[in-house]
Amino acid sequence: MGQDSDIKLLVDGKRLDGRSQFDLRNIRIEAGILHDADGSAFVEWGKNKVICGIYGPRECIPRHEASPYKALVKCRYSMAPFSSLEEHSRSGPSRRSVELSKVIREVFENLIITESFPRTQINIFVDVLQSDGGTRTTCITAAAVALANAGIPMRDMASAVAVGKADDILIADLAKEEDNFGQCDMPVAFSYRKKDILLLQMDGLLTREEIETLLNEAEKASDKVYAKQFDALKKVYESPEENFKM
Amino acid sequence: MNNKRIVLPGERISDKKLFMPNTFVEGEETFAAVIGMVDEEGKYIPLESKYKPLQEDVLVGIVTDIRHAGYSVDINLSSPGFISSKDFRVQLELGDIVSCKAGQVDEIGEVDFSEVKKLPPGKIIHFPPAKIPRLIGRKSSMISLIREHSGGDIVVGNNGYVWISEASNIPLVLKTINIIIRKAHMSGLTDEIAQYLKNQKTGE
Numbered sequence: 001m002g003q004d005s006d007i008k009l010l011v012d013g014k015r016l017d018g019r020s021q022f023d024l025r026n027i028r029i030e031a032g033i034l035h036d037a038d039g040s041a042f043v044e045w046g047k048n049k050v051i052c053g054i055y056g057p058r059e060c061i062p063r064h065e066a067s068p069y070k071a072l073v074k075c076r077y078s079m080a081p082f083s084s085l086e087e088h089s090r091s092g093p094s095r096r097s098v099e100l101s102k103v104i105r106e107v108f109e110n111l112i113i114t115e116s117f118p119r120t121q122i123n124i125f126v127d128v129l130q131s132d133g134g135t136r137t138t139c140i141t142a143a144a145v146a147l148a149n150a151g152i153p154m155r156d157m158a159s160a161v162a163v164g165k166a167d168d169i170l171i172a173d174l175a176k177e178e179d180n181f182g183q184c185d186m187p188v189a190f191s192y193r194k195k196d197i198l199l200l201q202m203d204g205l206l207t208r209e210e211i212e213t214l215l216n217e218a219e220k221a222s223d224k225v226y227a228k229q230f231d232a233l234k235k236v237y238e239s240p241e242e243n244f245k246m
Numbered sequence: 247m248n249n250k251r252i253v254l255p256g257e258r259i260s261d262k263k264l265f266m267p268n269t270f271v272e273g274e275e276t277f278a279a280v281i282g283m284v285d286e287e288g289k290y291i292p293l294e295s296k297y298k299p300l301q302e303d304v305l306v307g308i309v310t311d312i313r314h315a316g317y318s319v320d321i322n323l324s325s326p327g328f329i330s331s332k333d334f335r336v337q338l339e340l341g342d343i344v345s346c347k348a349g350q351v352d353e354i355g356e357v358d359f360s361e362v363k364k365l366p367p368g369k370i371i372h373f374p375p376a377k378i379p380r381l382i383g384r385k386s387s388m389i390s391l392i393r394e395h396s397g398g399d400i401v402v403g404n405n406g407y408v409w410i411s412e413a414s415n416i417p418l419v420l421k422t423i424n425i426i427i428r429k430a431h432m433s434g435l436t437d438e439i440a441q442y443l444k445n446q447k448t449g450e
Contacts (some may be wrong), residue, residue: 111255
Protein backbone atom coordinates (compact mmCIF):
# COMPACT_ATOMS: atom_id res chain seq x y z
CA MET A 1 0.00 0.00 0.00
CA GLY A 2 1.11 3.50 -0.81
CA GLN A 3 4.35 2.41 -2.40
CA ASP A 4 5.42 4.89 -5.05
CA SER A 5 5.64 3.67 -8.57
CA ASP A 6 4.99 4.90 -12.07
CA ILE A 7 2.86 1.90 -12.98
CA LYS A 8 -0.49 3.06 -14.31
CA LEU A 9 -3.01 0.81 -12.61
CA LEU A 10 -5.92 1.91 -14.75
CA VAL A 11 -5.75 2.72 -18.42
CA ASP A 12 -8.96 3.91 -20.17
CA GLY A 13 -11.02 2.47 -17.32
CA LYS A 14 -9.45 -0.98 -17.79
CA ARG A 15 -7.35 -2.55 -15.08
CA LEU A 16 -4.04 -4.34 -15.51
CA ASP A 17 -5.74 -7.69 -16.04
CA GLY A 18 -8.37 -6.22 -18.35
CA ARG A 19 -11.17 -6.02 -15.83
CA SER A 20 -13.36 -2.97 -15.50
CA GLN A 21 -13.99 -1.07 -12.25
CA PHE A 22 -16.14 -3.48 -10.23
CA ASP A 23 -15.47 -6.79 -12.02
CA LEU A 24 -14.38 -9.78 -9.99
CA ARG A 25 -11.70 -12.22 -11.01
CA ASN A 26 -12.67 -15.74 -12.02
CA ILE A 27 -13.73 -17.83 -9.05
CA ARG A 28 -13.77 -21.61 -9.01
CA ILE A 29 -14.83 -23.46 -5.88
CA GLU A 30 -14.77 -27.18 -5.13
CA ALA A 31 -16.27 -28.62 -1.96
CA GLY A 32 -15.53 -31.89 -0.22
CA ILE A 33 -12.13 -32.50 -1.79
CA LEU A 34 -10.31 -34.02 1.19
CA HIS A 35 -11.09 -37.55 2.27
CA ASP A 36 -10.08 -37.43 5.91
CA ALA A 37 -11.19 -33.94 6.94
CA ASP A 38 -14.74 -33.51 8.24
CA GLY A 39 -15.27 -30.81 5.64
CA SER A 40 -13.09 -29.21 3.00
CA ALA A 41 -12.97 -26.79 0.12
CA PHE A 42 -10.60 -25.55 -2.54
CA VAL A 43 -10.94 -22.07 -3.96
CA GLU A 44 -9.21 -20.65 -6.98
CA TRP A 45 -9.80 -16.91 -7.12
CA GLY A 46 -7.88 -15.34 -9.96
CA LYS A 47 -4.34 -16.46 -9.23
CA ASN A 48 -5.09 -17.17 -5.56
CA LYS A 49 -5.28 -20.81 -4.58
CA VAL A 50 -6.52 -21.72 -1.12
CA ILE A 51 -7.31 -25.05 0.44
CA CYS A 52 -9.33 -25.39 3.64
CA GLY A 53 -9.95 -28.31 5.97
CA ILE A 54 -12.34 -28.47 8.94
CA TYR A 55 -12.01 -30.77 11.93
CA GLY A 56 -14.45 -31.01 14.76
CA PRO A 57 -16.28 -30.50 16.96
CA ARG A 58 -13.71 -32.58 18.80
CA GLU A 59 -12.15 -32.80 22.23
CA CYS A 60 -10.69 -29.46 23.25
CA ILE A 61 -6.90 -29.49 23.63
CA PRO A 62 -5.51 -28.11 25.92
CA ARG A 63 -8.31 -29.17 28.23
CA HIS A 64 -8.24 -26.08 30.45
CA GLU A 65 -9.20 -23.85 27.51
CA ALA A 66 -12.48 -25.69 26.99
CA SER A 67 -15.65 -23.78 27.75
CA PRO A 68 -18.58 -25.52 29.42
CA TYR A 69 -20.93 -23.22 27.50
CA LYS A 70 -19.76 -23.38 23.90
CA ALA A 71 -17.36 -24.82 21.36
CA LEU A 72 -14.14 -22.93 20.72
CA VAL A 73 -13.41 -21.93 17.16
CA LYS A 74 -9.73 -22.13 16.30
CA CYS A 75 -8.28 -21.00 13.03
CA ARG A 76 -4.83 -21.37 11.57
CA TYR A 77 -3.97 -19.42 8.45
CA SER A 78 -0.76 -20.35 6.76
CA MET A 79 1.00 -19.45 3.56
CA ALA A 80 2.97 -22.09 1.74
CA PRO A 81 6.67 -21.26 1.27
CA PHE A 82 6.11 -21.32 -2.49
CA SER A 83 2.96 -19.22 -2.39
CA SER A 84 4.33 -15.90 -3.62
CA LEU A 85 7.34 -14.27 -5.16
CA GLU A 86 8.66 -12.39 -2.15
CA GLU A 87 8.19 -11.97 1.63
CA HIS A 88 6.52 -15.20 2.74
CA SER A 89 9.52 -17.44 2.37
CA ARG A 90 8.73 -19.52 5.45
CA SER A 91 5.33 -20.72 6.53
CA GLY A 92 5.75 -20.58 10.31
CA PRO A 93 3.79 -18.18 12.50
CA SER A 94 4.41 -14.54 11.67
CA ARG A 95 2.82 -11.25 12.65
CA ARG A 96 0.76 -11.33 9.49
CA SER A 97 -0.47 -14.93 9.73
CA VAL A 98 -1.42 -14.50 13.41
CA GLU A 99 -3.53 -11.48 12.47
CA LEU A 100 -5.22 -13.26 9.60
CA SER A 101 -5.95 -16.31 11.74
CA LYS A 102 -7.59 -14.01 14.27
CA VAL A 103 -9.81 -12.13 11.83
CA ILE A 104 -10.91 -15.33 10.11
CA ARG A 105 -11.66 -16.93 13.48
CA GLU A 106 -13.80 -13.97 14.51
CA VAL A 107 -15.87 -14.18 11.32
CA PHE A 108 -16.84 -17.76 12.12
CA GLU A 109 -17.25 -17.32 15.85
CA ASN A 110 -20.16 -15.09 14.88
CA LEU A 111 -21.72 -17.64 12.54
CA ILE A 112 -21.27 -21.10 14.05
CA ILE A 113 -23.87 -22.16 16.60
CA THR A 114 -21.18 -22.92 19.15
CA GLU A 115 -23.62 -23.45 22.05
CA SER A 116 -24.56 -26.84 20.55
CA PHE A 117 -21.15 -28.33 21.30
CA PRO A 118 -19.94 -27.45 24.79
CA ARG A 119 -16.40 -28.47 25.84
CA THR A 120 -15.22 -28.96 22.27
CA GLN A 121 -13.20 -27.18 19.64
CA ILE A 122 -13.70 -26.67 15.93
CA ASN A 123 -10.52 -26.31 13.89
CA ILE A 124 -10.36 -24.35 10.67
CA PHE A 125 -7.15 -24.81 8.71
CA VAL A 126 -6.62 -22.56 5.72
CA ASP A 127 -3.53 -22.93 3.61
CA VAL A 128 -2.61 -20.52 0.86
CA LEU A 129 -0.94 -22.41 -1.96
CA GLN A 130 -0.59 -19.43 -4.25
CA SER A 131 -1.25 -15.79 -3.48
CA ASP A 132 -2.07 -12.80 -5.62
CA GLY A 133 -3.74 -10.26 -3.36
CA GLY A 134 -6.91 -10.88 -1.37
CA THR A 135 -6.00 -14.12 0.36
CA ARG A 136 -7.97 -13.28 3.50
CA THR A 137 -11.20 -12.90 1.54
CA THR A 138 -10.44 -16.06 -0.41
CA CYS A 139 -9.80 -17.92 2.86
CA ILE A 140 -13.09 -16.76 4.40
CA THR A 141 -14.96 -17.83 1.27
CA ALA A 142 -13.23 -21.23 1.36
CA ALA A 143 -13.78 -21.76 5.08
CA ALA A 144 -17.51 -20.99 4.80
CA VAL A 145 -17.88 -23.63 2.09
CA ALA A 146 -15.82 -26.15 4.06
CA LEU A 147 -17.86 -25.58 7.24
CA ALA A 148 -21.11 -26.10 5.33
CA ASN A 149 -19.57 -29.23 3.81
CA ALA A 150 -18.65 -30.47 7.30
CA GLY A 151 -22.24 -30.14 8.51
CA ILE A 152 -21.36 -27.74 11.31
CA PRO A 153 -24.49 -25.77 12.25
CA MET A 154 -24.24 -22.11 11.28
CA ARG A 155 -26.63 -19.19 11.48
CA ASP A 156 -25.59 -17.84 8.10
CA MET A 157 -23.05 -18.16 5.30
CA ALA A 158 -20.11 -15.81 4.84
CA SER A 159 -18.81 -14.37 1.59
CA ALA A 160 -15.94 -11.93 1.44
CA VAL A 161 -14.50 -9.56 -1.11
CA ALA A 162 -11.98 -6.72 -1.06
CA VAL A 163 -12.79 -3.27 -2.34
CA GLY A 164 -10.52 -0.24 -2.58
CA LYS A 165 -9.13 2.60 -4.59
CA ALA A 166 -6.34 2.84 -7.13
CA ASP A 167 -5.39 5.79 -9.38
CA ASP A 168 -8.27 7.74 -7.74
CA ILE A 169 -10.81 5.23 -9.02
CA LEU A 170 -12.88 2.96 -6.79
CA ILE A 171 -12.42 -0.72 -7.59
CA ALA A 172 -13.53 -4.13 -6.35
CA ASP A 173 -11.49 -7.32 -5.82
CA LEU A 174 -7.97 -5.93 -5.76
CA ALA A 175 -5.18 -7.93 -7.30
CA LYS A 176 -1.65 -7.87 -5.91
CA GLU A 177 -0.42 -4.81 -7.86
CA GLU A 178 -3.52 -2.80 -6.99
CA ASP A 179 -3.09 -3.74 -3.35
CA ASN A 180 0.62 -2.89 -3.27
CA PHE A 181 0.60 0.29 -5.33
CA GLY A 182 -3.00 1.48 -4.97
CA GLN A 183 -4.36 4.02 -2.52
CA CYS A 184 -6.65 1.87 -0.40
CA ASP A 185 -7.56 -1.75 0.26
CA MET A 186 -10.65 -2.62 2.28
CA PRO A 187 -11.53 -6.29 2.72
CA VAL A 188 -15.14 -6.88 3.78
CA ALA A 189 -16.99 -10.05 4.74
CA PHE A 190 -20.78 -10.16 4.68
CA SER A 191 -23.17 -12.74 5.99
CA TYR A 192 -25.58 -13.66 3.23
CA ARG A 193 -28.99 -13.52 4.85
CA LYS A 194 -28.65 -10.62 7.24
CA LYS A 195 -25.89 -8.75 5.44
CA ASP A 196 -24.03 -8.35 8.69
CA ILE A 197 -20.50 -7.08 8.31
CA LEU A 198 -18.30 -9.81 9.77
CA LEU A 199 -14.94 -8.39 8.77
CA LEU A 200 -13.95 -4.86 7.92
CA GLN A 201 -10.36 -3.80 7.67
CA MET A 202 -8.91 -0.83 5.87
CA ASP A 203 -5.43 0.01 4.76
CA GLY A 204 -5.14 3.47 3.19
CA LEU A 205 -7.47 6.43 3.09
CA LEU A 206 -11.03 6.89 1.88
CA THR A 207 -13.64 9.58 2.34
CA ARG A 208 -16.95 8.89 4.03
CA GLU A 209 -18.81 8.90 0.67
CA GLU A 210 -16.28 6.56 -0.88
CA ILE A 211 -16.69 4.06 1.96
CA GLU A 212 -20.45 4.15 1.46
CA THR A 213 -20.18 3.48 -2.27
CA LEU A 214 -17.61 0.76 -1.73
CA LEU A 215 -19.66 -1.03 0.93
CA ASN A 216 -22.61 -1.11 -1.47
CA GLU A 217 -20.40 -2.49 -4.21
CA ALA A 218 -18.89 -5.04 -1.81
CA GLU A 219 -22.38 -6.20 -0.88
CA LYS A 220 -23.25 -6.74 -4.54
CA ALA A 221 -19.95 -8.53 -5.14
CA SER A 222 -20.40 -10.78 -2.10
CA ASP A 223 -23.72 -11.96 -3.53
CA LYS A 224 -21.87 -13.05 -6.66
CA VAL A 225 -19.38 -14.93 -4.47
CA TYR A 226 -22.25 -16.56 -2.59
CA ALA A 227 -23.71 -17.80 -5.88
CA LYS A 228 -20.40 -19.55 -6.60
CA GLN A 229 -20.31 -21.05 -3.09
CA PHE A 230 -23.86 -22.31 -3.50
CA ASP A 231 -23.08 -23.93 -6.85
CA ALA A 232 -20.01 -25.66 -5.44
CA LEU A 233 -21.95 -27.16 -2.53
CA LYS A 234 -24.84 -28.12 -4.78
CA LYS A 235 -22.50 -29.89 -7.19
CA VAL A 236 -21.40 -32.32 -4.47
CA TYR A 237 -24.93 -33.73 -4.40
CA GLU A 238 -26.11 -33.17 -7.94
CA SER A 239 -23.38 -34.99 -9.78
CA PRO A 240 -21.82 -37.35 -7.22
CA GLU A 241 -19.87 -39.19 -9.95
CA GLU A 242 -17.89 -36.20 -11.12
CA ASN A 243 -16.63 -35.11 -7.74
CA PHE A 244 -13.16 -33.70 -7.75
CA LYS A 245 -10.83 -35.41 -5.27
CA MET A 246 -7.30 -34.44 -4.43
CA MET B 247 -32.90 -34.56 -7.11
CA ASN B 248 -35.83 -33.19 -9.12
CA ASN B 249 -38.27 -30.85 -7.33
CA LYS B 250 -35.95 -30.85 -4.34
CA ARG B 251 -33.92 -27.78 -3.64
CA ILE B 252 -30.63 -27.48 -1.79
CA VAL B 253 -30.55 -25.06 1.14
CA LEU B 254 -27.42 -23.72 2.76
CA PRO B 255 -26.98 -22.74 6.42
CA GLY B 256 -29.04 -19.64 7.15
CA GLU B 257 -31.68 -20.19 4.50
CA ARG B 258 -35.31 -19.92 5.56
CA ILE B 259 -37.15 -23.23 5.43
CA SER B 260 -40.44 -22.26 7.02
CA ASP B 261 -42.32 -19.17 8.10
CA LYS B 262 -43.59 -21.04 11.14
CA LYS B 263 -41.70 -21.96 14.25
CA LEU B 264 -40.48 -25.52 13.83
CA PHE B 265 -38.27 -27.03 16.48
CA MET B 266 -36.28 -29.69 14.65
CA PRO B 267 -32.69 -30.87 14.89
CA ASN B 268 -30.26 -28.99 12.63
CA THR B 269 -32.47 -25.90 12.41
CA PHE B 270 -32.84 -22.74 14.45
CA VAL B 271 -35.69 -20.35 15.07
CA GLU B 272 -35.44 -16.60 14.83
CA GLY B 273 -38.58 -14.53 15.41
CA GLU B 274 -41.45 -16.45 13.85
CA GLU B 275 -39.36 -18.21 11.20
CA THR B 276 -37.24 -21.35 10.99
CA PHE B 277 -33.88 -21.49 9.26
CA ALA B 278 -31.61 -24.34 8.18
CA ALA B 279 -28.43 -24.65 10.23
CA VAL B 280 -26.70 -27.22 8.03
CA ILE B 281 -26.76 -27.94 4.32
CA GLY B 282 -29.90 -29.84 3.44
CA MET B 283 -32.70 -30.45 1.01
CA VAL B 284 -36.24 -29.14 0.96
CA ASP B 285 -38.75 -31.28 -0.94
CA GLU B 286 -41.94 -30.16 -2.68
CA GLU B 287 -43.93 -30.42 0.56
CA GLY B 288 -41.45 -28.15 2.30
CA LYS B 289 -39.91 -30.90 4.40
CA TYR B 290 -36.30 -30.27 5.35
CA ILE B 291 -33.78 -33.13 5.24
CA PRO B 292 -30.25 -32.38 6.47
CA LEU B 293 -27.49 -33.74 4.21
CA GLU B 294 -24.52 -33.42 6.55
CA SER B 295 -24.67 -33.27 10.30
CA LYS B 296 -22.82 -34.13 13.46
CA TYR B 297 -23.93 -37.09 15.52
CA LYS B 298 -26.07 -36.20 18.51
CA PRO B 299 -26.86 -39.20 20.71
CA LEU B 300 -30.47 -40.10 21.38
CA GLN B 301 -31.86 -42.67 23.76
CA GLU B 302 -32.31 -46.14 22.20
CA ASP B 303 -29.67 -45.47 19.50
CA VAL B 304 -27.52 -48.43 18.49
CA LEU B 305 -23.88 -47.50 18.99
CA VAL B 306 -20.74 -49.15 17.70
CA GLY B 307 -17.61 -48.24 19.61
CA ILE B 308 -13.91 -48.98 19.80
CA VAL B 309 -12.19 -49.53 23.14
CA THR B 310 -9.55 -46.81 23.44
CA ASP B 311 -8.46 -47.12 27.05
CA ILE B 312 -8.62 -49.58 29.92
CA ARG B 313 -9.14 -47.94 33.28
CA HIS B 314 -9.45 -49.44 36.73
CA ALA B 315 -13.23 -49.20 36.82
CA GLY B 316 -13.99 -49.89 33.20
CA TYR B 317 -13.27 -48.98 29.60
CA SER B 318 -13.17 -45.78 27.55
CA VAL B 319 -14.93 -46.24 24.25
CA ASP B 320 -14.67 -44.09 21.14
CA ILE B 321 -18.21 -43.59 19.89
CA ASN B 322 -17.59 -40.77 17.41
CA LEU B 323 -18.39 -38.04 19.93
CA SER B 324 -16.07 -35.34 21.14
CA SER B 325 -15.63 -37.12 24.47
CA PRO B 326 -15.25 -40.89 24.87
CA GLY B 327 -18.00 -42.99 26.41
CA PHE B 328 -17.44 -45.12 29.48
CA ILE B 329 -18.39 -48.76 30.06
CA SER B 330 -18.15 -49.74 33.69
CA SER B 331 -16.74 -53.19 34.34
CA LYS B 332 -19.42 -53.59 36.99
CA ASP B 333 -22.12 -53.68 34.31
CA PHE B 334 -20.11 -55.57 31.74
CA ARG B 335 -18.24 -58.59 33.01
CA VAL B 336 -16.48 -59.68 29.79
CA GLN B 337 -12.80 -58.77 29.65
CA LEU B 338 -12.06 -56.25 26.87
CA GLU B 339 -8.79 -55.30 25.27
CA LEU B 340 -7.59 -52.19 23.50
CA GLY B 341 -9.02 -52.01 19.99
CA ASP B 342 -11.94 -54.34 20.72
CA ILE B 343 -15.21 -53.44 19.09
CA VAL B 344 -18.42 -53.29 21.07
CA SER B 345 -22.01 -52.62 20.18
CA CYS B 346 -24.48 -51.23 22.67
CA LYS B 347 -27.66 -49.28 23.13
CA ALA B 348 -27.68 -45.69 24.31
CA GLY B 349 -29.39 -45.32 27.65
CA GLN B 350 -29.73 -41.96 29.33
CA VAL B 351 -28.25 -39.01 27.47
CA ASP B 352 -27.50 -35.89 29.48
CA GLU B 353 -27.58 -32.28 28.34
CA ILE B 354 -23.93 -32.14 27.35
CA GLY B 355 -24.33 -35.27 25.25
CA GLU B 356 -22.74 -37.86 27.50
CA VAL B 357 -24.25 -41.29 27.16
CA ASP B 358 -24.94 -44.23 29.44
CA PHE B 359 -24.66 -47.62 27.82
CA SER B 360 -26.93 -50.61 28.08
CA GLU B 361 -26.96 -54.03 26.44
CA VAL B 362 -23.21 -54.00 25.78
CA LYS B 363 -22.01 -56.74 23.47
CA LYS B 364 -18.50 -57.54 22.34
CA LEU B 365 -18.24 -57.97 18.59
CA PRO B 366 -15.81 -60.45 17.02
CA PRO B 367 -12.92 -58.97 15.01
CA GLY B 368 -13.98 -57.32 11.77
CA LYS B 369 -13.65 -54.14 9.80
CA ILE B 370 -14.91 -50.86 11.15
CA ILE B 371 -15.65 -47.93 8.88
CA HIS B 372 -16.88 -44.38 9.27
CA PHE B 373 -20.20 -43.49 7.72
CA PRO B 374 -21.67 -39.96 7.68
CA PRO B 375 -24.23 -39.95 10.54
CA ALA B 376 -26.78 -37.90 8.54
CA LYS B 377 -26.96 -40.65 5.94
CA ILE B 378 -27.41 -43.62 8.33
CA PRO B 379 -31.20 -43.83 7.71
CA ARG B 380 -30.44 -44.53 4.03
CA LEU B 381 -27.96 -47.27 4.89
CA ILE B 382 -30.57 -48.97 7.06
CA GLY B 383 -33.42 -48.33 4.62
CA ARG B 384 -37.14 -48.52 5.18
CA LYS B 385 -37.77 -51.36 7.67
CA SER B 386 -34.03 -52.14 7.31
CA SER B 387 -34.52 -53.16 3.68
CA MET B 388 -31.19 -51.78 2.52
CA ILE B 389 -29.03 -53.30 5.21
CA SER B 390 -30.66 -56.73 4.94
CA LEU B 391 -30.07 -56.60 1.19
CA ILE B 392 -26.36 -55.96 1.74
CA ARG B 393 -26.16 -58.62 4.46
CA GLU B 394 -27.77 -61.14 2.16
CA HIS B 395 -25.26 -60.55 -0.63
CA SER B 396 -22.18 -60.24 1.55
CA GLY B 397 -22.72 -63.47 3.41
CA GLY B 398 -21.75 -62.03 6.78
CA ASP B 399 -23.06 -59.84 9.52
CA ILE B 400 -23.02 -56.04 9.54
CA VAL B 401 -23.81 -53.83 12.53
CA VAL B 402 -24.74 -50.23 11.81
CA GLY B 403 -24.27 -47.79 14.66
CA ASN B 404 -26.35 -44.63 14.58
CA ASN B 405 -23.18 -42.85 15.65
CA GLY B 406 -21.60 -43.38 12.24
CA TYR B 407 -19.49 -46.46 12.88
CA VAL B 408 -20.29 -49.55 10.86
CA TRP B 409 -18.88 -52.94 11.75
CA ILE B 410 -18.47 -55.58 9.02
CA SER B 411 -17.74 -59.16 10.06
CA GLU B 412 -14.70 -60.98 8.72
CA ALA B 413 -16.95 -63.60 7.15
CA SER B 414 -18.51 -61.13 4.73
CA ASN B 415 -17.31 -60.11 1.32
CA ILE B 416 -15.68 -56.94 2.64
CA PRO B 417 -14.63 -55.39 -0.72
CA LEU B 418 -18.17 -55.74 -2.03
CA VAL B 419 -19.66 -54.21 1.12
CA LEU B 420 -17.22 -51.29 0.98
CA LYS B 421 -18.01 -50.59 -2.67
CA THR B 422 -21.73 -50.72 -1.98
CA ILE B 423 -21.43 -48.46 1.05
CA ASN B 424 -19.44 -45.96 -1.01
CA ILE B 425 -22.25 -45.75 -3.53
CA ILE B 426 -24.72 -45.18 -0.70
CA ILE B 427 -22.57 -42.37 0.74
CA ARG B 428 -22.38 -40.60 -2.61
CA LYS B 429 -26.00 -41.08 -3.59
CA ALA B 430 -27.70 -41.01 -0.19
CA HIS B 431 -29.93 -38.07 -1.16
CA MET B 432 -31.25 -39.62 -4.36
CA SER B 433 -34.49 -41.53 -4.70
CA GLY B 434 -34.76 -45.13 -5.82
CA LEU B 435 -31.49 -46.01 -4.12
CA THR B 436 -32.54 -49.43 -2.77
CA ASP B 437 -33.48 -50.58 -6.28
CA GLU B 438 -30.21 -49.28 -7.67
CA ILE B 439 -28.21 -51.09 -5.00
CA ALA B 440 -30.19 -54.30 -5.57
CA GLN B 441 -29.36 -54.10 -9.27
CA TYR B 442 -25.71 -53.34 -8.50
CA LEU B 443 -25.34 -56.29 -6.15
CA LYS B 444 -27.03 -58.58 -8.67
CA ASN B 445 -24.65 -57.45 -11.40
CA GLN B 446 -21.66 -57.99 -9.13
CA LYS B 447 -22.80 -61.54 -8.46
CA THR B 448 -23.24 -62.46 -12.10
CA GLY B 449 -19.95 -60.76 -12.92
CA GLU B 450 -18.05 -63.17 -10.71
